[in-house]
Amino acid sequence: MSKPLSDHDKRKQISVRGLAGVENVAELKVAFNRHLHFTLVKDRNVANKRDYYFALANTVRDHLVGRWIRTQQYYYEKDPKRVYYISLEFYMGRTLQNTMVNLALENACDEAIYQLGLDMEELEDMEEDAGLGNGGLGRLAACFLDSMASLGLAAYGYGIRYEFGIFNQKIVNGWQVEEADDWLRYGNPWEKARPEYMRPVKFYGRTEHTPDGVKWVDTQIVLALPYDTPIPGYRNNIVNTMRLWSAKAPCDFNLKDFNVGGYIQAVLDRNLCENISRVLYPNDNFFEGKELRLKQEYFVVAATLQDIVRRFKASKFGSREVNNNVLDVFHIQVAIQLNDTHPAMAIPELMRVLVDEEKLGWDKAWDVCVRTCAYTNHTVLPEALERWPIDLFHHLLPRHLEIIFEINRRFMEYVASKFPGDHDRLRRMSLIEEGGCKKVNMAHLCIVGSHAVNGVARIHSEILIATLFKDFYELDPHKFQNKTNGITPRRWLVMCNPGLAEVIAEKIGEEFIRDLDQLKRLLKFVNDDAFIRDIAKVKQENKLKFAVHLEEHYKVKINPQSMFDFQVKRIHEYKRQLLNCLHMITYYNRIKKEPNKHWTPRTIMVGGKAAPGYHTAKMIIRLITAIGEVVNHDPVVGDRLKVIFLENYRVTLAEKAIPSADLSEQISTAGTEASGTGNMKFMLNGALTIGTMDGANVEMAEEAGEENLFIFGMRVEDVDAMDAGKGYHASEYYNRIPELKQAMDQIAGGFFSPKEPDLFKELVDLLMHHDRFKVFADYEAYIKCQDKVNQLYKNPKEWTKMVIHNIAGCGKFSSDRTIAQYAREIWGMEPSLEKIPAPDEKLK
16 A cells, blocks of 8 residues: 555654554554444445544544543542633644654554555545634644643633634635635544533623622523543643533523514524634634624633633532632632633623622622733734724623723722823723724733733733833733743644654654753754754655645646745735745846846745735735746746745645745734744744744744844834834835836736736735835845845755754744743643553552
8 A cells, every 4th residue: 555665664663653562553453443333334345535534533532531531530639720721713733643643652553554554644634624713823722732731731721613614715816715614524533522511601681780789681591512622741641621612502592482483483593693603703913893703702701711610619629618718719729811812701701700690799809800810912913902892892791891891990090099190091091992982992901800911922022011011011010921932842843744853853862842942952963964964855855745745736846956935824914925925026037137047946835814804915815826827937937936825724734834844934024923933833844034033033043043044124123213213115115126116017017917917006006105014125135135045055054054053943932831931920830741640550
């Protein structure tokens, strides 16, 4: 079935993939056949590839179950503090291979599947991505779950089980077209429905103020049905839980008051409230104030808090025998992390539960609330900040609006006492924004209701306290922290780049997988010729493999000797895919001008989705595909330059693309990208970075040495100085720089769209007259920097030495380090690398 020295054979040799013991393999084959027969009700005559995938997934899942149950028993016995990571997005990707890696089953499964005459990669390719996220924020949540389990934290991820995740992107005639992502169509072997923990969630209604407190009455009820997914730690026998809520109509929905003959309609209308968990909003860094979205945000929070309180009361610490008024000490056992402002409703909802239901006094309840909650900010872009209209709030969540007003009243009194007479400060800091339509500022609610607020890279956290949250920092400086993002080295190195993981392990052992700082030890080998050759060889193999993938899936032939230059991320003006476009055109024009010169060959690949309603982003995709149509068919250029748009960029495509990359484009305007995490994945996989001093790029340059990155362009100070001074005038650059003028004139004149010369008129107008992100201001520095990249690429040995410096500098960017900092500095928990006993061992 598999060819000589196939990936299967190579994987067999790799120590980091676990041992394939004979008993182990035999046992897996038996379990596989058992699931094919009893779970899927098929035999080998009629089973197809998907059946085989499901049989394998169930076989691997069997190995999780004992550890999963054991972990929860262990937490009940030990009763540690628990952390609840609430996020509207968890961008998990595929689960099968990651589970095999974390349970050390990969070699045994490989061998078993091989002996059964099947191809492991074909089976892995049957799995649907769990695309329950848009980009960085959702993928960060997924990496954090992996690290929390690997560090032995009693952690739970809480979110929504969207029936439809991020749309599938098709490119049709150069344009993005969206298709619904029906990821659950064939079922999901990794989830377990838990109807016994179903919770009611209320909406609408009104409040009654009675002698025994406030009642929220005449509400509409939606049921939240939990689905649990196991989250295995790396080889420590711990399996945590991600619990995603699905919306269900109650049985009596619309039936108690239906008019005669309205029964059928009443049953059909159940769909309306079940729409809450139907679809992920496909916006990245953009706020769309729709009622359905606010419903989603409250739905996840209300269901989750009921679950947290239930688990707290059932725990040893929370039982009434130990603590009389139990909820007083809630924060000692419970930490809640809010991933951006999307779950901000946790603050007023926790207050509602404590005050209205548990009858705590306001001051005590508020103290518990603030000590429990912490807030992570992910962006400084004004259009991304959540501001909900008060009228919508009053209609949907009347009690919560009252609570927010009361939080604000008390907060305003506090601010006034600290800054007497400073009315402008009160206006700036209020949770309620006055103006035409009054709005609740959710970021302000999160800051006031949390004991810790963090940004996600040092420069981002500095910008927050200097600008967006300056007033709050002056009031309460101790609240503000930095937690630079990270990525899990299990998925983003061991799993997606086994060749590189093995070359590293041969030099420094396998400890780096749980302690990424060990990569520093590679610096000893930066001048070791054999090691340099090994690193270069792995990269070349990964490039060949990705070239084959592109040919199979996109019908494009690329030159594997060319530099693989990637910009993959959501399409957004601030990420400046347009700057990349200007480089493509400039390089094309140079080759055309001097076709006989020795040019460094490049394959420039751009991937990412545009929000369906973001017209400019969709035009940017159209421009990239248009440039590709011209460049890729120009015989003068040949294979010295290719421009490819990677369709439907997602976690699974990232896992294939990133290991093949030579150059990583991280070119946002300084001060706009909060952190970035793709930048870290490329660095860890042996690509060099061309980038601005923005987000985590700053710390990457610090860790690897600035001389080992291609840094260009304005710094935050330069951008600020320009804004404060004469401002940004695109025409000055256009008139001064001939190559820029030529490129812009080609776009404007229809060179890339001969059938529709005016196709890119709007993009040209944007760049020339209202470009918030100052593309032209960095053009010259960017092109010069790309020239340096080309020069170095011609010297493979020096290039690879620079790559080794980068890999060695990656230690800081493990999500294990990030999570250890959250645990110690925000949650008051201590991470642990100890293994708990396996299911067949005695619990100590």
